[in-house]
Amino acid sequence: MKVKIPLKLAGVIGVDRSYIKKINQGIRRPSLKTAGKIIEAMAGAVSLEDLRPDIVNQVHELTISKKEME
Numbered sequence: 001m002k003v004k005i006p007l008k009l010a011g012v013i014g015v016d017r018s019y020i021k022k023i024n025q026g027i028r029r030p031s032l033k034t035a036g037k038i039i040e041a042m043a044g045a046v047s048l049e050d051l052r053p054d055i056v057n058q059v060h061e062l063t064i065s066k067k068e069m070e
Helices: 009-013 017-025 032-041 056-069
Strands: none
Touching: 009 017, 009 032
């Protein structure tokens, strides 16, 4: 991950500091919900692609499909 998540955000987003450390070290990946909280708390300084590159294409495809259905 290019951007490190500050440990002080743990309390803001409701997770333990050790969890943030593991995300920063690449040991853990945040859930989509937690990734959203991190992105919001960091005011966009980190993206879904930074946090969950494994699912960013799936989310993009779902968003496109949903718009096509409207």
